[in-house]
Amino acid sequence: MKILDGLGITAVKKVSAAGINCGIKPSGKKDMALIYSEVPFKVAAAFTDNSIVAAPVTYSKKLLRDHDEFQALLINSGNANACTGDKGYNDAVEMSEFTSKKLGLDSSTLIASTGLIGETLPMEKVRQGIESVADNLRPNGGSDAAEAIMTTDAFIKEIAVELKISDTVVRIGAMAKGAGMIAPRLVSHATMIAAVATDADISSGALSKALSEGIKTSFNRSSVDGDTSTNDSVFLLANSSAKNPKIESGEDLQLFLNAVTFIMTELTKMIIKDGEGATKLISYNIKGAKNDDEAALIGMSLVNSLLVKTMFFGADPNWGRIIAAAGASAPGIELKNTSVYFKDQLVAKDGLGIEFDQEKVGAILSSPEIELTLEVGQGKGVATCYGCDLNHEYVRINAEYTT
Amino acid sequence: MKILDGLGITAVKKVSAAGINCGIKPSGKKDMALIYSEVPFKVAAAFTDNSIVAAPVTYSKKLLRDHDEFQALLINSGNANACTGDKGYNDAVEMSEFTSKKLGLDSSTLIASTGLIGETLPMEKVRQGIESVADNLRPNGGSDAAEAIMTTDAFIKEIAVELKISDTVVRIGAMAKGAGMIAPRLVSHATMIAAVATDADISSGALSKALSEGIKTSFNRSSVDGDTSTNDSVFLLANSSAKNPKIESGEDLQLFLNAVTFIMTELTKMIIKDGEGATKLISYNIKGAKNDDEAALIGMSLVNSLLVKTMFFGADPNWGRIIAAAGASAPGIELKNTSVYFKDQLVAKDGLGIEFDQEKVGAILSSPEIELTLEVGQGKGVATCYGCDLNHEYVRINAEYTT
Structure with missing residues (x-):
């Protein structure tokens, strides 16, 4: 696996993207992103x-129940369309339908x-924005899209890798946003929003497995x-255009799964590093818990203390607070x-x-990335939380x- | 029931108290409190x-298992004696034994x-402090004791009431401390420490019931x-010196229970008002939950968001955050x-x-005590959280x- 420096979601074959301002944000900063694939x-x-879920979540869930294939994902920032009742739901439907119509698609457009x-x-x-963002789609528009989904984020979050499935090169590109109301419990489980696209050919079952295993530890x-x-939403999109031997199970799936987990973990670290006000990213390694789930529970209690x-x-080695928080969890x-x-x-x-x-400890606690390890001596469970x-x-x- | 202005734990008959500095706090502020009753x-x-519980908690629990009657409660601030291993446990035992010896008691001394x-x-x-605090016991020493248990607290927390059981006047006096690491889950459930004393004659069963009902809603x-x-510890102490008809059940118990709940709720509000940095006390009234426990769960998710x-x-009526936090819980x-x-x-x-x-809303949100009501329309469950x-x-x- 190789990291493709400077690339994001449009590193993936046949995927283009755009990001523009349509006036939802009065600041004039970008507030609408579109991801588009030439093939489903x-x-x-x-x-x-x-x-309590926002209207676009309710509607995208419905679309995913009713349909198997998509070509477009539209995301706006500046307004969550949450707690907006029937009007909000109808607006979500219109966002989706207006985008599909503008793009001349038979398939529905996912939204967030x-x-x-x-x-x-x-x-x-929003309607004017959809016209404009669709007209701006470009094969190297990934960074613009990543910028357009930011809210209180200080920097754009994107990453891309390539790996070989048998002898075929497959790419995975991704973007995400934080930076507040971030405690993702994604079900399958932030407002984090992430879109991970790949040109890999992969079975639906393997794609679902990659998603659920990826989000679990990231x-x-x-x-x-x-x-x-x-509003938390994560989309894993695969358009099969790399023409690799189809990923279904075995070593190929493991390779793909490792790459997706790597990408999601890197996006997670970017989101936390860019957490509202954050000056430090802390990785909490919990070791010796009864099992991995309990290790994660202990880790998350430290993360949230x-x-x-x-x-x-304060860069203070007050370890008693760590043990107290672990004991409370x-x-x-x-x-x-x-x-x-x-x-x-x-x-x-x-x-x-x-x-x-x-x-030495003072220097560690003053650095922007800190690793803490807590051993609890109960078993073999391990987890890293961010x-x-x-x-x-x-x-x-x-x-x-x-x- | 009548509130006794300006009085605290020593409002109770035959109870004396003291608070001194013994040097645990380098600042010279009071750091050791003693509550003493002439009768058990x-x-x-x-x-x-x-x-993970502190040594004084482990030892006081053991004392309460092994003995029925006590005359003294010693509390130090400035050092939690937590995460201190065998040495810490032996120190806790010595604190207790040294106090009983100094006071010439056959009974053990509870500690926190x-x-x-x-x-x-x-x-x-600590030994010199115990000598000094015991020599300073006074029938009006309640405020000194309440001051001596403070850590980051900005003000002392005490309250006293009197009520009539049949025709006999009974008093309840109390003190408590906050102000950080406060999320009490007392089991019977901060380092909050509270001592509530009464001169009521009451059965052990009724006393336990008053404690558990009182802490549940406060x-x-x-x-x-x-x-x-x-280190969280709450002690409810009854020395029977009011000579009232013994409280066991029925209306007398209800009167006593209401008074204890009132006192614990007032102490809770004082602790939260004096929470580290706090400028506002918010009472969250949750109505229409499935049941009272779920109402409390929703309320606590708002409290901790x-x-x-x-x-x-920020005094901002951003109610969407309230509904989002409720939905997450x-x-x-x-x-x-x-x-x-x-x-x-x-x-x-x-x-x-x-x-x-x-x-109007701006004025409400700028006041030091704010009441929020959230209705969730699921049932008849209610709770108020602080x-x-x-x-x-x-x-x-x-x-x-x-x-």
Whole structure:
């Protein structure tokens, strides 16, 4: 597998994209993205498990139940079309139908939205936007699309890789957005939105498996703020144009699955690194839990602990907060079996603080990417979860992000 | 029932208290409190359900299993004696035994600790402190004791009431501390520590019932930061010196239970109001849930939502965050059945935003005590939960509170 530097979703054969401003965002920043494939996509998708879901989620789910093939995915930012009632649902349907019509497609267009909750879309602007974004589709428009789905994101998130299936080169390109209301629990499980496209030929079953295995150890093991969105959507799109021997099972599937998991994990890290206000990406390695699911549960309790998050902002090796948060999340953890490392520096062993190199630990805690390892000595379960620090900038953004 | 202004735990007959500095806190602020009754207390107690518990919790639990009567409760602040291994446990035992010996008691002394996790107690100072605090016991020492259990608390928390059981006056006096690592899940369920004393004569069964019913709708429906402590302890102490007809069941028990619930709810509000950095106390009234437990679950998800907490700091009526947080916590909530009020102002009805009086809502959201009502239209379940805003001061305190 090779990373294709500087490329994103349009690294994939026969996939073009565009991103424009249509006026949903008064700032004039890009707010509408379109992904288009010349040939039909098979699609596997996962959405938020919040019981309040936005209209575009409800409608895309319906489309996926009713149809097997798609050629287009339209995403707007600046307005989530959530908590907007029947009007919102009708707007979602119109977004989709207007796009298919503009593109001259027989198939329906998948949709996603992100932004403010509780306001209806300015549909006149949306219709004009769809005209414009469709006219702007380009084979190298991936970065524009990735930019157009940003809300409070500070940087665009895209990645592409290529791998060989038998002797055929297959590409996977992807884009995603964060940066708040990020605690994805995608069902199959943020408003994170991600689109991962591939030109691989792959069976529907294998595509679904790649999606569910991919999200399990990436998006679903990450959180910026513990708030699960009404709009989280991940689409895995495969248009078969690489003409590889069809991926169905065995080693080929494993290769593809590893690549998808790698891409989703990298997108997850980008989202967390760009979490609202975040100055640090922390990878929490939990080892020795009863099983992997419990390891993930412990990891997520550290990711979401305000005391742990502010500790990392303060660059303070206050490991007691880590053990306390772990104990609050999982029954049966025994203090005498717990150990805490910052990167390679052991700071607490068998539940007791030990002498450590203050300078080395201080340097680790001041770096932008930090690895924490917590051993709980109960079994063989392991998980890595991804979180960020909590700081003044987070408070500023969210006290000022307003209706 | 009458509130006794300005009184706390020593409003109770035959109860004296003291609070002193013994040097655990380098600042010289009070760090050791002693509550003493001339006649034995029956005790009902509840402790954290964190699987990592501090040594004083482990030891007080053991004492409560082995003994029926106590006369003294010693509490230190500045050091939690948590994650301190065998040494910590032996120190806890010594704290207890040294106090009983100094007071000339046959009975054991209950203990609690709060403060930094992961450092052992300075036992020489602790022993000198026990000598000094015992010598300072006074019938009006309640406020000194309440001051001595403070950590990041900004004000002391005490309250006292009197009520009549048949024709006999009975008093209940109490003290508590917050202000961080507050998400009590007391099992019977912060480091919150509370001591509630009464001179009522009451059966052990009735005392236990008063404790468990009291904590259920007060401490356990509140959170500052979502972090459940290793040290949370609530003690309900009854020394029978009011000579009332023994409370066992019926109307007398109901009167007593109401008074204990009132006291615990007032202490809870004081703790949340004094939450780290808090500028606002928000009471979340959840109505129409499937049942009371689910109403409490929804309420606690609002209490712990960073987006809702920062919304209150920003005084922004962004009700979409409220509905999103509710939907993330409880399955089956339907948008069209949800309504949101700030105090008496309806801002969202049947899942849709409505026109509202911006000035009135702005004034409500800028006040120090805010009531929010969320209706979810599923059934008859109700609960009120207590939370605070999240702001820059919270971040400052916890990024700087250091090892």
